[in-house]
Amino acid sequence: SQTIHQWPATLVQPVGSPLSLECTVEGTSNPNLYWYRQAAGRGLQLLFYSVGIGQISSEVPQNLSASRPQDRQFILSSKKLLLSDSGFYLCAWGRAAGGYNEQFFGPGTRLTVL
């Protein structure tokens, strides 16, 4: 069966510090991968998605970047965090083909920027 991992689970960082959040998927190959951010009590904002190694699509201009160095690894980064980067970051995977476009979410990383 497929599983998706995110770490760290929680993170407190000062403004201006760098960020690296990691997401890995097991039990599937060539997944589509997604990064979402969720503000407190709000909906899901798609940040980035990737259909393959090295292929990144950005949905909104921002202080963040994403990379996919391996098939089942997706990394969210920032060189200098802003207060507005605080939130709950969710990684998700989906099947690349087959007509079934379900997405499956990881447990999330709660980021607090102080």
Add this chain to the structure above:
Amino acid sequence: GQQLNQSPQSMFIQEGEDVSMNCTSSSIFNTWLWYKQDPGEGPVLLIALYKAGELTSNGRLTAQFGTTRKDSFLNISASIPSDVGIYFCAGEDTSGNTPLVFGKGTRLSVIA
């Protein structure tokens, strides 16, 4: 970009009551999905719908893919305290090449 209108935004109900929420779109969707998010966790897929008119149940949950392909509803029967959470609808547009579009969620509170 495409948007899904999900309503209601929030609900307060008594334990044992039935719940209904819906999602509408201005464009046709190929797939409708319903997720539930517990506090502090990632959303979990509840029901997936792939055909117009399809009605699918998962325990006390029932969801339908509207015949116009522009809407979907989710019903919860005989609510219990653990039904508390945020319910999201999501849809895949007809191109199939873009990520899912998500509604803004319905926050459900159950009063025991």
